[in-house]
Structure formats: C-alpha cells, structure tokens
Amino acid sequence: MTKSLSKPLTLGVLLLPPAIVYAGLVIWPMIQAIIFSLYRWNGLGPLQQIVGLGNFSKIVGDEVFRGALSHNLIIIALSLGLQLPISLGLALLVNQKLAGRSVFRTIFFMPFVLSEVITGLIWSFIYLPDGGLINTLGGQLFGMSKVAWLGNISTVLLAIWVVLGWKYFGYHLVLYLTGLQNIPQELHEAALVDGATNGQVIRHITLPLLGPTVRLTIYLAVLGSLQVFDLVWVMTTGGPVNASDTMATYLYRFGFQRFQLGYGSAVALIMFILCFGFSLIYQRYVMRRDLAL
C-alpha cells in the first residue's frame, strides 16, 4: 500500500508553491497599484496628494476614455462574431482529411509566434498608403483608390482588428484542435454509420463536445480584447486623434507618459473591475457546468 498524504497536506503541496510566487509577484504589486489610484502622484518621491475617487470621476467623465472603452467593445464584438468562428471553422477543417494537414496547422499557428511589435511593424508596411500591399492589390485588382488605412479615423480601428485577428486566430485554433483530439473517433464513426451527414455530425456531436473549449476561448478572447495594447500602440499609439485608443493605450498615454501614475492606476482599476465583473458572471453562469465533477 502506498502511503498517501492527508488531504490538507496534499492541497498544501499542490497549492502553496504557486500561491507564494503568485501572491508575491502579482497580487502584492496589484494591491500597491490600487493604492496609487487614490492619489495624484507623478511617481517620483512620496505619495502625498490623496484624491480619493477624484481620479475615477475624471476618467469616467473623459470622452477620450469613453471612446477607448467603446473601441474595446467593438473589438470584442468583432472577435466573437468573426474571429472565433473562423478559427473554429478552420480547426474543423484541419482536423479532417486534408492533404498536407500538419503543414497547414503549422502555418496557421505562425502569426501567433511573432511578437506583437513585429506584427504591427509588418502590417504598417502592408497598410502604407503609397506602395503598401493592400492599396497596391486593391488598385490593380479592383481599381480601388488609395486609402490611408491607419491614418483615417474611420478605417483605423477595423484595420487594427484585422491584424489582431490575423495574429491570434492560430492561438484559438490550437486550443480548438486540442479539444477536438479529446473527442473519441468512435463517436463520429458510429454516427456516420447510422447515416448522419458530416454536417450533422459536426452540429450534434462535435460542437457540443467541444463546448467547454469554445466557452474557454470566448472567455480568453473577451479578456484579451479588453486588454489589448502592444499591437495598437506599435501601429497607431491609439491615434490618429484617439480613434483607435483602447483602455490600455489610454492608460499608457495618460498614466505613464504624462507621469500621472495615480491616474493610470485608476484606469487600470477600472479595467480590472470590468474584467472581473465579466469573469465572475461568465464563470458562474456559463462555465459552471464545465467544471462540475
């Protein structure tokens, strides 16, 4: 008989080491940042000017911030409505009989492997008004006139979302693929033998069984969309004139660059509350059954 540890001890072994690292390097700085948000502080010298909720009311009253929030919401909508379904569709596609399937899989994952900075750089070249790929192809194939994708207030957010989608569809694809591996082949085969079409198999067997994975990717996509920063910053720094600002770029500009750390921390806290609220609700009502044993 193997000696087994008591339950509390087992839990201790499993939970304590990660908890310590996490508490010290994530939670503790977070708490400090929350404290900063109550102050007006340029980061140098001691915390002196406490403003309580003053930062928060200023943020909520700032139309630039409200604009940034709306941009985050638009990105969420586009991700959930377009990017995730495309990833799912491609995952199903790649999971079936396809010549060179593993090659395709590797290729689809590659954009994720690039850093956001480099992705932003490459796509800045693609979006160049004069000589960029999009305008050149558009002109030659469709007779389109030149559009300044990143310099035009009405196109910039969409242009950025395309790059986001390009970069991350592979990530969701990998998650879906991993989930698909967990679905036993016999179920598919049994259904096909029973006369179901491919489409029916997907709709009634694959997708439901993929449910937990799908719900997970939605969760990650929403949280990721709420925090998107690097890509937007590199391509437009939130501009022109705040047209592509996200809450995170707003935080960086108005918080860091202006040496207003208290204000920046307050923005972060607002972002946190939004994410936390979503997380709480989503887990309780959507993901609950995925975790019941």
Place this chain on the structure above:
Amino acid sequence: MNRKFKISTASIAVAATILAACATPPAPGAAPAAPAAPAATTAPAAAAATEAPKATEAPAAASTGAVKITWWHINTQDNGKKAFQAVADEFMKAHPNVKIEITVIENEAFKAKLATNMQSGNPPDIFQSWGGGVLGQYAKAGLVQDLTDAFKVDNFADTIQPGPLGLYTINGKIYGVPWNAGMIGFWYRKDMFKKAGIAEPPATWNDLLVDVKKLKDAKITPIALGEKDKWPGHFYWVYAAVRLGGKAAFDAAYSRQGKFSDAPFVKAGEEIKKLIDLQPFQEGFLGAAYGDHIAAMANGKAAMELMGHWAYGADSGSAKDQALKDYQDNIGWFPFPTMDGMVGDPGDALGGGDGFAIGKNAPPEAIDFVKFFLSKEHQTQMAKAGIAVPPTVKGAEAGLDNPLLKEIQKRAGAAKYFQLYYDQYLPPAVGSLVNDETQKLFAGTTTPEKLAAAIEDAAATELKP
C-alpha cells in the same frame, strides 16, 4: 547548484511576501529616502549581485578605492556607440580605479526604463537627458545632482554655449549639460523648388503659403510630416507661438502670470490652420510615423520638412543610391519664416539636443567623466565624425564639415530666445497634452481656440506658481 539557488531565492520570496504583507505598505517615497535599507536586507541573501546596492555605497568614498559608474545612453548607432565607449575607455585608463559600465538603450525604451528606475528611487549615475520639464521634475524630487558648484570649478560652465546650457538649468541651478544642440528649421529640396518656379526660400509666412501652393500646382508634395508621432507637428504650432508671442508670452504663461489661452497662442493656431487647410502634407500623414516622414524626404517624395538638426543624418541614412545623391546635392535649409504681427525676434529659435544628467547616487568621478567627455578635443572629434552635431562646446564647431550644420549652429548660438520644444520643456502632463492637442489641429478635429484652451487647462493644474 542551480536548484539550491532557486530554493534559497524561493525562501526569500516567501519571507519577503510575509514581511511585506505584515508590514504597512511602504510608501514608495520610502525608497528614495532610504535606498540602503532594501539593499541591506537582500544583499547577503541574494546570490545574484545587483548593481543598485553597490551604487549606493559609492558616494561616500573620494577618489580612492574602486569606483563604479553606471552610464545609460541612447546612441545605439555603431559610430556613436563606439565613440562613447572609446571615451569611457580613455577615462578608465587614466583613472584605473574607476569602472564605467555602459548600457545602450533605444530612445523610447530608454524613456520607459529610466522612468521606472526614477520612480523606484534608483537613478543610474550618468544618463541621457533632454533637459526641460522632465529634468525639472527629477530635480524637484531630489533624484539628480545639482552641478552648479561642480561646474564653477575651472569655469567649466563657460566652455558650453549658454543657450543650450540654459535648457538644463532650472531655477538658476544646473542639473545637466548638453553635448549637442541645434535648432528646428525647414530642410528643403532646391531642385523641387526650382521645378515649381520658386526662386528663393520664403522669408515670411505668407511667402511660405504661396510657395506651398506653387509646389502643389507642380504636382509636388510640399511637406513631409509624420504626424502619427505627434511631436513633428507640434513644432509648427510652437514656432508660430515663438514668433507671435516671443519670450514674453511664453514666460508669462509658464509663470502663470499670463495664460496659454492668450491671444498669441490662439493666433498661432490660426496661422498654422491656414497651412493645414492647403493640404500640403503627404497622403496618410496622420498615420505616418517619423520614420515614414524620413523615408519621404530621403526618397524625394516631398519638397520640405520642418525638422531639427538631426534631419540631415536621419534622411541620408534612409536614402538609397541615386536618391541619396539627389538628396545630398540638393538639400538646403532655411529658418522658420517671420510672421505678420510677430513680437519675437526673427532670430528666435526652437530647438534642443542631447545631454547628460547625474543621478543622485553617483560618485564625484561621474561629474569628472562628464567634463572629460565634453572637452574641446573630444567635441571637435565628434563633430567631425558626425556624432555631436552640432556640438555645444565653444569652438568645437570647427570640426563641422557640413555648411548647413554650421549655419544651424551659428544661428542657435546667436539666438536671443532659445526655446526648448514644449513637449520637453513643460512637465510631461502638459507637454504630452500639447502633442495630443496639436495633432487634433492637423486632423481638423479642434479649433485654434480650443487648442489653446486645452493647453491652458492642463497648465493651470500642473504649473503651480
């Protein structure tokens, strides 16, 4: 060995977290006031030696004993990087007990890294500084050393051009020193002007507007502008304010005896709007970074740019073969034109440059090194090598080969009113806002009045008298 190291650090992490959780959260202000404290608790335990504790121990010692100086600069380009290392090596050879550790960081990354280090109360010993408001904030927080007395020795301060040195002087005290400084002006292509039928560069603002129309008629993009980065555009508005309001208006607004919404600042916006309405910039300029702007000039896609003394080097660096030759053969320079109703002197300049500041923990040898770096010989060499262009040490301009840079240096030295770019001079909260708001003027989403009012609002909050 590795595992033991990991374990010991993990136990430190545990201890630190428990201690941190129990103790009242230390106000970050505690860090700058007592830098020795954290060093003492961790130095014995940590296997990894860190620079910070060593630096705090240094200041007490005079020139005896080993001295370590950390130097952060942003000259990532090979020739600059090598030249700086060479000067450091020379100094170390002459002072064997001194070790200078150089970290070379790219401009934007440097600003981020420096900010965090400053905020944690831990400045490097010697570091890149542009002077103005940011340096002022560091000085106010006691993070940089007052160099006034040290510069009185050997009359060192007199060897530097007064205009540029003034950019690093705050409330009469010197907190840094520039090693290059120049002024903003219009770089223009003589061949394109000729093609558009423009005989001479414009002397007045209205002449400039007329010339822009001529260039457009000749199907040449008049002006290159990388307004995504915002600071290139803010030059226009600030220069107009320099012309129309002169030193008086700015000083008044800055000291809060006047306002940034006073007439000269509004008029500045109106004049610039006249230019913007002519649509003189390249396609998609609102989304163009300064790099794209450089490319436009380098490849002959635009006739002129309002840019600083570095433009020649930057543009040439991006041009290829024939384009490079065309650029170098045809590039000229003219100062920002005069404006009707201007109060300032035509020679007033908007400009700035690169310099050094000394961190509060730095040993006296750091100041010695900076003086060594700024010797006339070194500066003349660097001017010749195209690194310190234009140089700030009097007499070093003899090393300048480029006649355009010589002219810039002369004018900058002679300017009665030398204004540092607003986005550097004003504290970051205001300076950054100037950039944001002027970009709106270029995008047509604000008016000259609103622009001036927005800046005034920020200034009123940030610039307490």
Place this chain on the structure above:
Amino acid sequence: MTKDPQYTPAIRLALTPAITAVLRHAIALLTALVVLIPIAMTVVGGFKTTGDLYVAPLSLPAEWQFAHYTDILAGEAFWRLLRNSLVITLATAVCVVALASMPAFAFSRMQFRGREVLFNFFTLGLIFPASVAILPLYITIRQLGLVDSHLGVILPQVAFGLPGNILVLRSFFSAIPKEIEDAASIDGCSTLGFFWRILLPLVRPALAAVAVLTMVGSWNAFFLPLLVLNSEQLWPLPLGIMQFQGQFGTDWAKVLAFVSLALIPTIIFYLLAERQIISGLTSGAVKG
C-alpha cells in the same frame, strides 16, 4: 417512366465529397497565403536596404543584401542573445507547467472548502493589466535582489503566466473521466500519485500546448527584460533589436533580418510541441 433512383444519389454522392474536398483545400490554401505573405515580407525585407523597403515594399529586393543576415549570424551578439532567450524561456515554460498544473489539478478534481474563492484568487492576475503593476513589481524584484538577473525575469513571467494556464489546464483536467481516478485509488494510489503518474501523462497534449504558448510569450517579451536587466550580457533577443534603432529612425531592414532569425527557434518549439499534442490522439483517455 420513373427516373432510375440509382443514378441521382450516386451522382450526388460522387460530386459532394469531391466539391467539399476542393473547397476545403481552397480555403486552407487561401488562409495559408494570408498568413504567409506578411511573414514572407518579413523574411524578404531583411534582404533589402531600408530605403528599398519604403520605396518598393512588395517587390523582391533590387539588390539582395545578404550582409544583413550574415552580419548578424557572424557577430557574437546574436548567439549571446539567443542563449539568454533560451535560458529564460525554457525556465519559464518548465516552471509554468509545473506550477500551473498543480493548482489546476486541485481545482478540477478535488473538493475542498473555499475552492471557488481560491480559484478566483488565482485568476485575478489574468484580468489586471501587468503594465500598471510594473512599478510595484519592479520595486519588489529589487527588494528580492533579483535586478539584473535572469531570475528577475523568469519569476514574474511565471507568476503572470499562472492564472491563464491554470484556467486552461483546469478545463482539460476535468475532462479526464472519474473512472480512471477511482480505479487508481482502488489500486492504492494516493492523490498525488494519481496526479503524477497517471493524470499528467494523460494530459500531455494540454501540457505541451501550455508549454509552447508560454514559450512564445516569453520569447517575445520585451518590456520586463528591459526593465530588469541592465547588463547587455544578460539581454534576450527582443532587446537586441535596439541595436538597430537610433534616436531618429530605425534601420528597419536590419530589424527584419534580425527578427526573421529570431523566429526560427520559436517555430522549432512549436513543431516539437505539436508532436506531443498529436501523440495525445492515439494514447489518452478512452471512454469505455
């Protein structure tokens, strides 16, 4: 005369799979193109001069500048940066897999009081922007004496990687059927023993996925290493890009060459991990 029923279904069966197969391949190819063209532009861009890049970003280089690639490979800087990146990334990945799978197991397969609360505690980090916590984080790192050391980069990366990966792993762990666990305990296996000897091998695809995703994130990390590491000797690859960037203008062509070279290890990571993910297909929990 009735139509022969045999023909219509036969034609239908013959056409549909063929058409869908062609469609599938077409879509896959199109997507692959959309993915590859920007990456190809990166690699090819490294062969141009920066001037060329702006003037003719799409065409092949006027003159192939092999020097960009060869200079980087010949210099010792690139290999040092690569070594540092490998150390940091591998250490981060190993620690994340270890430190995330443990709580994930507890949260997915063990019942205990306060489980949900603790789980939410762990996922808090996922929803707080790390960039804001950077100043207090930096102060903490400094207090631990970890400034200018690789550990000062590895530990925070692990810490911030825990929430998301605990979440992902918990999801996969809970899919393992209870019967296996019950069988193991009947055989006298302790909880930890089940975790270590049975569960982990079963979920190797998920662990591999976590490892590769963590490695990619760590490989591209720029800001944290920038802050923590002062000596160039310790810098990982992303910081190496700075050598091509001046205060006024970046040598983009060299940056692209550098980045293309830095891509290669990441792709190798992925290829290696991918095998693990696929091998889970054949082994693994079989329902019934």
